[in-house]
Amino acid sequence: MKKKVQLVLGSGGARGLAHIGVIEQLENDGYEICEVVGCSMGAVVGGLYCAGFLNEYKHWLSTLTRGNVFSLVDFTFNSRGFVRGEKIWTLIAKITGDQQIEKLKIPFTAVATDMMQMEEVHYTSGDLFAALRSTISIPGVFTPVIEKNSVLVDGGVLNPLPINVVKKRKDAIVVAVNINGKNTHHVSEEIKEKNQSWLQRYWKNNAKNDTPKISFFDLMNTSYDFTQDRLAQLTVEHYQPDLVVEIPRNACGTFDFHKSAQLIELGKQAYNKAKTS
Numbered sequence: 001m002k003k004k005v006q007l008v009l010g011s012g013g014a015r016g017l018a019h020i021g022v023i024e025q026l027e028n029d030g031y032e033i034c035e036v037v038g039c040s041m042g043a044v045v046g047g048l049y050c051a052g053f054l055n056e057y058k059h060w061l062s063t064l065t066r067g068n069v070f071s072l073v074d075f076t077f078n079s080r081g082f083v084r085g086e087k088i089w090t091l092i093a094k095i096t097g098d099q100q101i102e103k104l105k106i107p108f109t110a111v112a113t114d115m116m117q118m119e120e121v122h123y124t125s126g127d128l129f130a131a132l133r134s135t136i137s138i139p140g141v142f143t144p145v146i147e148k149n150s151v152l153v154d155g156g157v158l159n160p161l162p163i164n165v166v167k168k169r170k171d172a173i174v175v176a177v178n179i180n181g182k183n184t185h186h187v188s189e190e191i192k193e194k195n196q197s198w199l200q201r202y203w204k205n206n207a208k209n210d211t212p213k214i215s216f217f218d219l220m221n222t223s224y225d226f227t228q229d230r231l232a233q234l235t236v237e238h239y240q241p242d243l244v245v246e247i248p249r250n251a252c253g254t255f256d257f258h259k260s261a262q263l264i265e266l267g268k269q270a271y272n273k274a275k276t277s
Contacts, residue, residue, distance in 0.1 A: 002032035004172035008163050008241065009042030010232060011156030012179035013138075013254035014263065016041025018247045020058055021267025022177050023049055029275075034172055037165045039111040039155025042177070043135045047128050050108040053096045060095065061260035069257050089129055099128035110135045111155035111162045115144070120158050122165060138224075161232040163239040173242035177267075180225070180232045181246030225249065245274045 005026055009019045019042055026033060038046035048057045101108055102125040110123040112134040123131035134145040134152035145152040155162065161178050168174060229249070236244055247270055252259050 002030055004034045004169070005031045006035045006166050006169060006172050006174045007033050007037070007046070008161060008166060008174065008176040009036065009038035009046045010161040010177055010179050011040030011042055011135075011154060011228065012160070012247070012249070013041060014252050014256040014259065015179040015247050015249070016045055017061065017257065017260050017263040018179060018251070018267030018270065019045040019177055020054065020260075021264040021269075022175075022245055022271045023054065024264070025268045025271040026175065033106060034169070035107045035109075035166065037109045037111065037162050039135050039159060039162055040138075041136065042179070043110040043155065044132050047099075047101075047104075047108055047110060047132055048092075048096065050104040050106040051096055051099045051128065052105050056095045057092070058260070058264070060091070061257065064258045064260065066258045069255060089133060093129060096128075101125050101128050101131060104128070109162075109165055111159055111165060112137075112145075112152045113155055113157040113159075115151040115153055115157075116149055120155065120162070121150070121152060156228050156231075159231065159235070160228040161235045163235050163241055174239075175243045175245065176236065176241040177245045177247065178232050178236065179247040179249075179251075180229045181248045183250040184248040243274055245270050 007023070007026070009016070019038075023033065023045070033049070036046035036050050038044075045054070045057075048054050101110070101123060108124075110128075110131040112121045112123065112131070113119075114121050121134070123134070130145070134147075135155045136142060137144045137153040138156075142154075160180055161176055163174065163176050166174055245267075247266065251266055252263060256263075
């Protein structure tokens with residue numbers, strides 16, 4: 001009988017592609033993934049895995065270039081966000097067809113945030129793509145999903161690593177993949193420079209106590225990152241999963257989906273490091 005894993009996949013933009021590497025290594029080690037809970041990109045990877053289409057998704061990612069990624073960003077002049085996100089879902093739906101969460105091969109939960117009710121929303125049934133579209137809606141970037149009296153956005157707003165959703169099984173271990181991990185020095189100088197926050201760039205480039213030049217997006221994005229980092233840390237400390245795989249925040253930029261190969265490999269390396277430490 002295979003060893004079982006309840007897998008929790010966290011939020012964090014393109015870094016979420018590292019989840020693919022973790023899943024592949026778990027399977028290589030003989031584990032059976034018996035449940036997946038995810039938010040944001042963790043939900044996307046987890047949902048496609050549970051539906052049985054992760055290999056197809058991985059192949060599609062391998063074809064992306066920086067230009068392809070930009071062409072998939074459907075900009076909109078909307079006060080709620082500047083990206084609709086419909087192009088990407090249309091392409092993914094062509095790979096998978098219509099999927100109902102309750103009929104997936106593996107039990108799956110996607111976590112979003114209801115801004116009106118100020119609470120988490122757990123999708124365990126219904127249309128898979130509606131759930132995924134809600135959970136990846138980064139506030140101020142992607143337009144939110146409006147459902148009746150709810151305004152649904154990224155699950156990472158309240159819970160970037162939703163370990164609390166898992167009901168621990170006696171016959172399984174809980175593995176959590178935190179893609180808001182501490183920065184590491186083991187990345188190229190180019191990547192480190194690109195992914196430095198405005199705050200890091202300011203202190204590096206300004207010897208005098210000048211007023212830092214920051215944009216609204218810099219301020220919003222960095223504040224959101226800090227909150228996610230701290231929430232993920234507190235969640236791990238409180239729920240204490242059996243294994244935590246840490247993907248460093250400075251591994252790539254939020255929209256670097258064209259770097260899928262190196263991010264998947266990073267996920268494999270991070271898993272191997274976690275299981276031996």
